[in-house]
Amino acid sequence: MTSAWRRIAFLAAAAGMLAALVAPLSSEPAAGLLARPLPLAAIVLTALLYAAAGFVTRRLSTALALGGVVLGCIGTLALLRDTAIAGYAAWGFWLAVLADWGAAWLAVAGLAAVRPHDKTVARITDLAIPLLFGAFIFYLWEVAVRGFGVPQVLLPPPSLIAVRFFGSLWMLWQDFFQTFILGVLTGYAIGCGSGFLVAVLAHRYTFLGRGLLPLGNFVSALPIVGIAPIMVMWFGFDWPSKAAVVVVITFFPMLVNTLAGLNAAGHIERDLMRSYAAGHRQTLQKLYLPAAMPFIFTALKINSTLAFIGAIVAEFFGTPTRGIGFRISIEAGRMALDVVWAEIALAAIAGMAFYGIVALAERATTFWHPSYRT
Amino acid sequence: MTSSTYAVARSAKIRWHPALVRGAPVIVIVAALIVVWYVAAVLMNMGVVRDAFEREDTPYTTAQLIEGTLTAERPLLPAPHQIIATFADDVFGWPVTSPRSLVYHSWVTLSATFLGFLLGASFGIILAVLIVHARTLEKSLLPWIICSQMVPILAVAPIVIVVLGSIGLRGLLPKAIISAYLCFFPVTIGVVKGLTSPDPIQRDLMHTWSATPAQIFWKLRWPSSVPFLFASLKVSITISLIGAIVAELPTGAQAGIGARLLAGSYYGQTVQIWAALLAASILAMGLIGLVALVERWVGRIMGTRA
Numbered sequence A: 001m002t003s004a005w006r007r008i009a010f011l012a013a014a015a016g017m018l019a020a021l022v023a024p025l026s027s028e029p030a031a032g033l034l035a036r037p038l039p040l041a042a043i044v045l046t047a048l049l050y051a052a053a054g055f056v057t058r059r060l061s062t063a064l065a066l067g068g069v070v071l072g073c074i075g076t077l078a079l080l081r082d083t084a085i086a087g088y089a090a091w092g093f094w095l096a097v098l099a100d101w102g103a104a105w106l107a108v109a110g111l112a113a114v115r116p117h118d119k120t121v122a123r124i125t126d127l128a129i130p131l132l133f134g135a136f137i138f139y140l141w142e143v144a145v146r147g148f149g150v151p152q153v154l155l156p157p158p159s160l161i162a163v164r165f166f167g168s169l170w171m172l173w174q175d176f177f178q179t180f181i182l183g184v185l186t187g188y189a190i191g192c193g194s195g196f197l198v199a200v201l202a203h204r205y206t207f208l209g210r211g212l213l214p215l216g217n218f219v220s221a222l223p224i225v226g227i228a229p230i231m232v233m234w235f236g237f238d239w240p241s242k243a244a245v246v247v248v249i250t251f252f253p254m255l256v257n258t259l260a261g262l263n264a265a266g267h268i269e270r271d272l273m274r275s276y277a278a279g280h281r282q283t284l285q286k287l288y289l290p291a292a293m294p295f296i297f298t299a300l301k302i303n304s305t306l307a308f309i310g311a312i313v314a315e316f317f318g319t320p321t322r323g324i325g326f327r328i329s330i331e332a333g334r335m336a337l338d339v340v341w342a343e344i345a346l347a348a349i350a351g352m353a354f355y356g357i358v359a360l361a362e363r364a365t366t367f368w369h370p371s372y373r374t
Numbered sequence B: 001m002t003s004s005t006y007a008v009a010r011s012a013k014i015r016w017h018p019a020l021v022r023g024a025p026v027i028v029i030v031a032a033l034i035v036v037w038y039v040a041a042v043l044m045n046m047g048v049v050r051d052a053f054e055r056e057d058t059p060y061t062t063a064q065l066i067e068g069t070l071t072a073e074r075p076l077l078p079a080p081h082q083i084i085a086t087f088a089d090d091v092f093g094w095p096v097t098s099p100r101s102l103v104y105h106s107w108v109t110l111s112a113t114f115l116g117f118l119l120g121a122s123f124g125i126i127l128a129v130l131i132v133h134a135r136t137l138e139k140s141l142l143p144w145i146i147c148s149q150m151v152p153i154l155a156v157a158p159i160v161i162v163v164l165g166s167i168g169l170r171g172l173l174p175k176a177i178i179s180a181y182l183c184f185f186p187v188t189i190g191v192v193k194g195l196t197s198p199d200p201i202q203r204d205l206m207h208t209w210s211a212t213p214a215q216i217f218w219k220l221r222w223p224s225s226v227p228f229l230f231a232s233l234k235v236s237i238t239i240s241l242i243g244a245i246v247a248e249l250p251t252g253a254q255a256g257i258g259a260r261l262l263a264g265s266y267y268g269q270t271v272q273i274w275a276a277l278l279a280a281s282i283l284a285m286g287l288i289g290l291v292a293l294v295e296r297w298v299g300r301i302m303g304t305r306a
Helices: A003-022 A037-053 A058-080 A091-113 A119-148 A158-167 A169-204 A206-220 A224-235 A239-262 A267-275 A280-315 A324-333 A337-365 B003-011 B018-055 B062-071 B080-092 B102-133 B135-140 B142-150 B153-166 B172-195 B200-208 B213-247 B257-267 B270-302
Strands: none
Touching (some): A003 A037, A003 A058, A037 A058, A037 A091, A091 A119, A091 B135, A119 A158, A119 B135, A169 A239, A169 A280, A169 A337, A206 A239, A206 B018, A224 A280, A224 B270, A267 A280, A280 A324, A280 A337, A280 B142, A280 B153, A337 B142, A337 B153, B018 B062, B018 B080, B080 B102, B102 B172, B102 B213, B135 B142, B142 B172, B172 B213, B257 B270
């Protein structure tokens, strides 16, 4: 974007902010912005920052715009504390939100356009951009839900979900323990472990491998979660049935990937091991397994998400009165959507942490692999 | 036969036909699995069958016991022939429109799968095009899309159903939305990869011809992304089927393969569950085959060398 366009865009954002001063904030009789000193100060300052951002260098303008966006968010959120505005917000209010959105977009675009030479700075910006973007999405969610007065049974605002989350930590911990620690982790360990062992055997005995590989590829494409009701029937309502579903789900990706990885070692390396007169065990330990590591971690990462899904689906078929999937289906039926969203937040955090830990372990063990060399 | 050809024939290893080399291990393993299955069925169902005999106080022989385990009404593990018999009866034994016909249930799930796949794939493609063309989106949105896949998305399914139900959307669409939500991701990632796959040299060439961005997109980026697109469509259509099946679970749906699984688990109809699973597997294979067929057709139109 040329600087002329940037200037126009920032001035438009500033104008949008200032329009909130005169335009009606609410469709109900409510005091205008001029009668509220604190939000007024925030909004005017935001408008000034946006206007200034249009006339300075690119870097400075990004910084000014970011400051303005934060102030603008605070100002509009402060306005929503008034019950005469929450649920009845009129176009003056939405104009300010829209201006904020535009400025946030410009700021993120400015940040994305920066290509720092320093590696740490580059990493920090790469992390900061999605975080800012995500934070702004939460702001929009909050403002839209409270401004339009969306009923809570449809979509609770994030602030309410956060309150519910921290207010029921004990219940969340019990559900987490039941679903994740007992169901997912046990099943994940058994499933991945047995998949790995069978792959090593199949690699040793080629006939077995030739038979299992097409079969594994075939089964990987099937909707395996469907075995959940059978496992619940075999292993009962408690966590063993969930772990069993996870075992079956994680077994085949692990088998297929490990087998592919064990076959990834090149001819030359294998010949070298032969010329060292290395036995099968030694060759496996020094050549095949290290070469298979990236493939194994791919399977571990795929499985970390599959395992969670499998455990939650299995809970739809019957559980003791604990567990993430159980809680979600029960509370969704009761229209207690804030609890449901708190559980989803829990599942999201746990899922990302699980994946993140596996990815970190991958970095620690396969740092030598070309894909990490930059 | 001269002595030299004789020597060659003796020294050469036996060469099996390549189809045999590939096919034989699979057949042996499958046969072994079926044997294991029958043994497991006998062992797992034995307790129930023995109890039944002893309750009626009828004397029984081992042969009768084993026969009982393989023909039980509600076995813990049904034998393969029972599953196939039930499957055949469910598919061919009822008119297609009857709610007892598996064809009817498959169609209900399949329609949600198709709609969800269509929504998800188009959404995925649009998202990928936006991401490739806007650096801001790539930097800000792509990490969140990747994160969204580490979240057990199925957890959201009940809410989607409840929320959409309360604004008056019921039936097909909520299921399709869940399956779309599950299946858009592989398409996005695959198409982003495909759209960025042309070499810088090729893009430079387009620049020297002073091609517009639209021309670069339609003549270079899009055609070179098609193989990637189809690879990810094959993944995503099975995910879309899984999404449609799972979406039927928390809603208490009346029809569909998921509803069939749920009903089977409520009433202990194990054979029915296995038959529904078999139907789901056949559907999954059929869907992948369909995408492969379209891929070949598109390939022929675009003139790719197969």
